[in-house]
Amino acid sequence: MSQPPGPSASSISLRGAVDLxxxxxxxxxxxxxxxxxxxxxxxxxxxxxxxxxxxxxxxxxxxxxxxxxxxxxxxxxxxxxxxxxxxxxxxxxxxxxxxxxxxxxxxxxxxxxxxxxxxxxxxxxxxxxxxxxxxxxxxxxxxxxxxxxxxxxxxxxxxxxxxxxGAPGEASPDDDAQDGPIAPAPDEPPLPPLHAEAYDAIERGDLDAAAAAYEKAIAQSPADDEAKAGLSQVNLLRRTDGVDPQTARAAAASAPQDPQAQILVADLDLLGGHVEDAFARLVDTVRVTSGDERNAVREHLVELFEVVGPADPRVVTARRALSAALY
Known part of the structure; x- marks a missing residue:
């Protein structure tokens, strides 16, 4: 298997990765x-x-x-x-x-x-x-x-x-402090009640209940961006739960104009942190579809933008590509 020439700041990135x-x-x-x-x-x-x-x-x-x-x-x-x-x-x-x-x-x-x-x-x-x-x-x-x-x-x-x-071959200035357990991070502010309910549901593996809690939070506060992002991530997990990646990719490769097959692989790509691949796949699918199918792909891509975050440069780039594909 061929390998990339080496890492770079662009090939290793945290931005837009899904919380594991x-x-x-x-x-x-x-x-x-x-x-x-x-x-x-x-x-x-x-x-x-x-x-x-x-x-x-x-x-x-x-x-x-x-x-x-x-x-x-x-x-x-x-x-x-x-x-x-x-x-x-x-x-x-x-x-x-x-x-x-x-x-x-x-x-x-x-x-x-x-x-x-x-x-x-x-x-x-x-x-x-x-x-x-x-x-x-x-x-x-x-x-x-x-x-x-x-x-x-x-x-x-x-x-x-x-x-x-610390660094290879060097002594850490904090060696004395490292003799015991790592100090915990400062406590974060408590989650809003519905957000906490969604998180508890995720911990027990009840993604449907988590989605319902986030939906209720959004209904109560339509400007709750954190709830919207949380709902998008939970929906991503629900869609990919139990999916075999190899089977999904084989289906997408054999049916490049099948919106649902391409959407599923885009979800898998995003879940694995391959943000650009997910966006590019759906933009390409928009180009080869029309009518309701094209609109479904467009809406799904917009939802993935919500998962990654509207300020992410890759979202900005993908929005331009989507506009070009549509018009």
Whole structure:
């Protein structure tokens, strides 16, 4: 499989990524996950699964999490996992390596849109950051990690795991402070009642109830942009729940003018953080459809704009492309 030439600020981005906390919270947590723990294999490496992944997402508020999506049958997976584990030690706790066996955790493979193994993604502040697929030379893996750390820093994620030393080969000025658990983030203001109701519903896996709570919040306050964004994300999760990505993509490839097939793959792309791909697919579909079908695609694209956020530059670009496609 061919690989991209290397990471850049444009190829690794947090803007517009869908919050994974809502996805991870749908699974029941094991007792150790309820205590905020995953199974450690070393100081900076954990074995994560669908039930414990919420704790990994929460930790991404403090340090970036590199997710190694692997499979026991893949020799490349074994080789890359060894490289990532060694680098996790060399980087001195500046990121957490979470290893996920996709054979026993297919939901996580779906969430991250893993098309092959090994696949490496990251989570920063609860948001997915696509990195690379396949086995790469050490220097290219380092380049991706360095760029990820720059993105994390730009978004205020600059912590170090307990026992870490900071940058590779350097001592952290906060070593003494890192001997104990990472300090929790400051408390956030309480959620409005209906928002809290929606969040609780998401945690117990009841997406229909979450949508109903957000809809009620919007009915009470039509200008509630946070409720609108929350409803859009919940609807995205509802539409993609249980969908097999490979089947959906094969259906879309065989029927390029089928609006529903293209819409579903666009949803999967957005859920995996591939924002431009999702937008471009639907703009192209607008160009080849007409009447009610075209309008349905247009409306769906506008809803995805709501998920990403109207101020995002990719939304601005896609709006121009949509206008050109329509007129």
């Amino acid at each position: 906390a809502a996805v991870a919270a749908q699974a029941k947590r094991r007792e150790q996950a309820a205590n905020g723990e995953s199974r450690p294999t070393s100081g900076f490496v954990v074995e994560a699964d669908e039930e414990s992944f919420q704790s990994v997402v929460e930790l991404s508020l403090t340090v970036p999490v590199v997710v190694d999506l692997r499979a026991s049958y893949s020799e490349q997976s074994t080789q890359l996992s060894a490289v990532l584990e060694r680098l996790a030690g060399e980087y001195g706790g500046r990121f957490l390596l979470a290893r996920v066996d996709i054979e026993t955790n297919p939901r996580l493979a779906q969430v991250f849109q893993a098309q092959a193994v090994p696949s490496v993604v990251a989570v920063v502040k609860g948001q997915p950051v696509p990195l690379f697929q396949g086995s790469l030379p050490d220097e290219q893996v380092r380049a991706y990690l360095d760029e990820l750390l720059r993105v994390a820093e730009a978004n205020g994620v600059t912590g170090t795991l307990p026992g870490g030393t």
